[in-house]
Amino acid sequence: MKEKSNDILNRIAHVQTTLQAINGKWKLPILVSMYAGKSRFRDIQRNIPQITTRVLSKELKDLEASKLIIRIVTDGHPVSVEYKLTTYSYTLTPVVDEMIKWGKQHSKGGL
Amino acid sequence: MKEKSNDILNRIAHVQTTLQAINGKWKLPILVSMYAGKSRFRDIQRNIPQITTRVLSKELKDLEASKLIIRIVTDGHPVSVEYKLTTYSYTLTPVVDEMIKWGKQHSKGGL
DNA sequence: CCGAATCCAATATGATACTG
């Protein structure tokens, strides 16, 4: 019946909402790095060596704009910058966990 | 300890594996449409009006290459083409379901 | 160390038209 068809459209709209929040190749890897406690620019880059400073910089700004992280600057001599996860960002962990699980089972090595 | 650090790197690698399989804005919406039984080119396009034929065509080829769908041509007068989900594609449903759930809760309307 | 700035290449996406 008609409900069915609307259901499909809603489900599609919902994935698209999620996709917009985590779009691109880097946001989730960055979040995973941060979930694990690594929240300095340099730390993240060490965890994701393929990313360049230019892209990392941009992605961090995007994540800040999406309210998923907050940028905290602490004055001092080399001026320390730290990125903190928001509570909002933790609502994504079920999604991220499922993706890690899937990736683990379907990478070349299996598990 | 050292295990911790390796754990992070593994988790990052696993999300990246998953991201590669579903990269772009369209693969998941297409799969969602197909999970619901809509498997003709035209049906998918009706469910996702924003996608153009050019992009849909390319994405379907990608999905075929990733073994997530199969293209089936049945001869006849207007020659019917149908895309079928592979059993492999169903391993993604936990990921997709979490994404639908998240999108539902965080779209403008809430739920 | 933490980025910003610049320049340029590669991909992704989009609009439109057209064919078997």
Add this chain to the structure above:
DNA sequence: CAGTATCATATTGGATTCGG
């Protein structure tokens, strides 16, 4: 209906350099 062809734009990625 199921695409392909062409062209244009947008987004992303990479390399390198520079400054606080």
